[in-house]
Amino acid sequence: MADALITASGLTRFYDSGELKVAALDGVDLSIERGAYVVLAGRSGSGKTTLLNMLGGLDRPDSGALSIADQDLLSMSATDRAGFRLHHLGFVFQSYNLIRVLSARENVAYVLQLQGMDKKQRFALADQWLAKVELSGFENRRPDQMSGGQQQRVAVARALAANPDLVLADEPTANLDSHTGESLMALMRKLNEEQGTTFVIASHDPAVIASARTLITMQDGQISSVKVM
């Protein structure tokens, strides 16, 4: 596929469980186009988070091949993978997304600083993204001065401010009330449409699943179905 952002084949990952080896991923083949908005659904233990960690270069498969943005992620060293994440990927986690001692603006600007952007430029860009996620006026607040939903919005702003090829979100609504969760998903979907950024979201939240343009369902470490909505 000419414009595939992610190409994976035969991804397999075993975990030791006592004397048994459990396949968290079992020969997963996957192709995701640029600009896609994909939701990985499935029960707990189905392999969603493991697959997301593979795609984020946070974990390595025991076998298989994985290419993102035309780069072979599995042949990279840990240092190179960190550099790849910095320049190509954005993350939104279930909780504990932000650095506690930094303000909302500083959290968004942190990745930009690591990328080498100067202070004035990165703070201006951080403020723009905080405005896009409807957090103007919250720039100087620290995580403990914001609600869970506001913290997730800051995480989204951070993920997108660095202009990544791919945003990976793991259960982003799990700790939010339904209204806040829906609002966050609407925001992410809107940003996907406006910015063209690729989103891959792992979740079993019906509201998240309802927002999918492509729904991949996982079961026992394998992809059981792929639906284009």
Place this chain on the structure above:
Amino acid sequence: MDHLSIYLKLGWRNLWLHPMRTILTVAALAIGIAALSFLSAMDDGWMQQIKTNFALTMTGHIQIHAEGFEDSRKLAQRMNAPEQVMNVIADMDGVRAVSQRVRVSGLASSAGANAGALIYGVEPDAEQGVSRLSTFIATGAWLPTGDKRAAVLGDGLADRLSISIGDKLVLMAAVPGGDIASEVFRVRGMIHSGVMDVDDMSVIVPLTSAQHWLSLGHGVTDIVIRADSFEQVSALAGQMKSALAGRGVEVLRWFDIDPMAQQWADFAEAYTWIVLLIVIIVVLAEVLNTMLMSMHERVREFGLMGALGVQPSQIFAMVVWETVILVLIGGVSGFVIGGGLSLFYGERGIDLSQFAIAFSFMYMDPVIHPLLRADSVLRILGASLFGAMIAGLIPAWKAARLEPASALREL
């Protein structure tokens, strides 16, 4: 530079996430460093006193003898033409004063008692430039110019001889040929230096009288040099050795003359290293515990940073900087307290006169003046930072090695 600013910002703010823990750690560090800074200043003050008292009470900074005299102490090994040596050294840079002496062991007798004595023939005026002997006069006066029979002796020796100002004192010693010669002097003064060897053994008479009595001609045993400062002594002695090479003389620095003085210098050096070792241990013990606790609390944060693309080396540097900030606050606070106490007592002195007799063996004054020296200050601060680096390395290494995926799963 930009990365350093984020390390410092994160380090500083992380420390204040748990203010009480940070304050307790900083306070413990400050107290430890303050105590060690003060101890170090006491040590430097003691050593300065010992050096100054040793050199200026009697020995001088440098002595020149006929080769082998210091070992033999025999008058036969004297300098018969000391003016040739004086001409070479007197105008050297760094020489503050020069004086000549005759030094011999002998017997001092009064009307009712005898005692062994160390007899010094000195130039009454020039001697005042190289030693403090004339300032130790407790009773009577220093050797009057032109009084060939004048003698000044230590008050301890005077007690043993039951002798008073104006009394007759007979001195006996072996002349170079081996015969015993005696001479009669009158006691003009008594000194109290606080140094037992000087007060209990010394008799000081005019140089010309000693030369005549001991049949030495113009010969002397010691040429005593006072340098402008202790720091110049070794260089100046080296210069003198070169200039006097082949003339049959030995050039000895103050610590070459008395092995005890060298041992004290070595002891002080060892003590300094012990202090520095304790500084490192204090810093390690205080900081390692705090940093390990902090690191364990922030496993998810390090995982998050790793996921965002922060390099392991950057996480490592961040934790090390956090440790350095902690130690700098504690170390500098401690040093300000310890340095302040050292300066205060450096002016005022610490009176240990109840231990004065014990101290007098070691050329120490009963009042100690702590001395704050730049090199000691730098060494203590350097040791603190070294300890901080060591204490920071373990948690930093652990934090840098965390796998982001597993760190993010930590509760």
